Amino acid sequence: MKKSKWFFPVTDTDSAKEAIKMAYQTAFALAAIQAVLVGFLSWSNPALAVNLADSLFMVALGLILRNRLSRFAALTLFLYSIFIAYFTFAARAGIATVGYGGKNTILAVLFLYASYKGVQGTFGFHRIHKTRTNIKSILFLSAIIFGYTILVTAIYIGVMLIPQVESTFENMSESLMGALWLVPVITVILLGTLKLLPGTKSIKVVQDADKHSMFKS
Known part of the structure; x- marks a missing residue:
């Protein structure tokens, strides 16, 4: 069928x-x-x-x-x-x-x-494929991503406090300002989850218990 x-x-x-x-x-x-x-x-x-x-x-x-x-x-x-x-x-x-x-x-x-x-x-x-999740690695990866998120947020706030930038965006709505912040934050989370950020590449989140699996963590 x-x-x-x-x-x-x-x-x-x-x-x-x-x-x-x-x-x-x-x-x-x-x-x-x-x-x-x-x-x-x-x-x-x-x-x-x-x-x-x-x-x-x-x-x-x-x-x-x-x-x-x-x-x-x-x-x-x-x-x-x-x-x-x-x-x-x-x-x-x-x-x-x-x-x-x-x-x-x-x-x-x-x-x-x-x-x-x-x-x-x-x-x-x-x-x-009988995969196993490494909780410690997940927590470690999450901590790194959170750190990058804090860094990006600090940079965003710092840039927005520059007088020239602040005057440019002073009439922008709060929702749009929030969206401008979300773009780099979501990007950081995406790159971190894909292990493309510095310090994340070697972190193994999922361990494959099936030796014949085609799965790659």
Whole structure:
């Protein structure tokens, strides 16, 4: 029987990777759609540019999911899709959502299902390959990423306190200022999770107990 492109069980490595692929590709696609829409709408209302942070967030999670097969990234993406679905259906029902959520319920449901498959795929993959998580390494990596985040935040604040810069951005909304801070922070978290920051490359977060696995941490 031919396997459905969208509806299939995770029973082996191939199906697990296919489920993960569905999740990150959907995240990339929705991030691109949102970025285009926000970019277009921002011409008339620059304050809407803050929503680009959502696109960056989805891309970051998608990259981590694709490159690290991360269960944490999959769970985060799934929880985010629940958040999006809630506000989308609330907006459709006429409930005030304080600017969150669109009204395209089809995309919301698609994202919710694809991110669920990502959770199913990552947990299935690690179960099949009997991988083990190194908690100490996770804590150490998290501490390094947190340190870089503090450094980036300090630099951001320092730059914003420069008189010339402060005068340039004095009329900018707080939400947009927050988005400008989120961009480097999300970038740091992404690079740290992918172990591309200095001091993170040698940290082994997942140990593979299956010697014949193709998995690489």
